[in-house]
Amino acid sequence: NAGVMQNPRHLVRRRGQEARLRCSPMKGHSHVYWYRQLPEEGLKFMVYLQKENIIDESGMPKERFSAEFPKEGPSILRIQQVVRGDSAAYFCASSPQAGLEKLFFGSGTQLSVL
């Protein structure tokens, strides 16, 4: 029973490139959440998705960031034209239904922008 799988674990991009972060939720989970952790800070909510729907994107920056959770395949967090300030750890979490008391987090993707 695999947990939440995120890949890649580490991603290095140059300024202006695109970053794609993938998240496969736990089996049977249809709710996916993305959080970002900047150095020396706590995790900050970015977006909450269900299959083919964005439920809450109030934590997403207005530009360059997008997320999807298609009917088939993993959830993707996409960052266009990355800047140094995008360097952070990006964590995905999943739950089997809304309102569950706890989320199951993946190990994260560490994005480094040169």
Next chain:
Amino acid sequence: DQQVKQNSPSLSVQEGRISILNCDYTNSMFDYFLWYKKYPAEGPTFLISISSIKDKNEDGRFTVFLNKSAKHLSLHIVPSQPGDSAVYFCAASANQGAQKLVFGQGTRLTINP
């Protein structure tokens, strides 16, 4: 606008003693609180939670206390073990669920043998 604050970046405790981690919040709409534990290069793992209708919840060596009037919660670990060394995050939610958690900055706990 830090709605959840963990004012101690680090804490060092002797093995076998009690570890007390503190967390303060400002948003009176928060009604559900959780503690997560995080090891390096891993994602956070759930430890224990408490609803605002309670003031205490216990699970083995872990107990969470909630003081709503002070907008303060604490996590007690007793007895502390070397494997408890990790970063601990306090988190809060405003909808009795977990869709949108607001995290504190974390406290790095070190248990000394």
